Amino acid sequence: MTPEVVHERFAQYLKDQDLDGLGSLFDEDAMFVPGPGQKPVYGREGIKEALKVYLDSPSTIEVGATSVHQNGDLAMVQASWRITSESGTVEGKALEVMRRTSEGDWVYIIDNPYGV
Numbered sequence: 001m002t003p004e005v006v007h008e009r010f011a012q013y014l015k016d017q018d019l020d021g022l023g024s025l026f027d028e029d030a031m032f033v034p035g036p037g038q039k040p041v042y043g044r045e046g047i048k049e050a051l052k053v054y055l056d057s058p059s060t061i062e063v064g065a066t067s068v069h070q071n072g073d074l075a076m077v078q079a080s081w082r083i084t085s086e087s088g089t090v091e092g093k094a095l096e097v098m099r100r101t102s103e104g105d106w107v108y109i110i111d112n113p114y115g116v
Contacts, residue, residue: 003075003098003106007063017055023048026108033112059085073100078116
């Protein structure tokens with residue numbers, strides 16, 4: 001399993017409007033930046049609360065890693081993304097830090113969707 005699998009799962013969980021699935025992609029102590037200039041949110045439950053806005057209307061996301069630098073169980077990823085919903089399209093470039101769990105899955109440690 002590679003870090004990019006997190007993007008595939010994120011896209012599927014968003015399409016399915018699965019908040020618990022989205023939350024499972026974050027480490028228990030992860031940090032998420034909900035928007036440009038906004039303060040980071042910490043912890044899986046806080047992140048799930050911040051992600052609820054993405055589930056307000058059906059949407060899809062296209063995500064592609066543009067750069068992956070892996071060092072053992074850690075990875076720094078740059079990604080481009082585009083979310084399309086009834087209200088329009090939003091796109092950005094993310095900077096992410098992921099960690100491989102003892103089960104072999106990858107989870108976000110830091111996710112800044114507007115970091116690049």
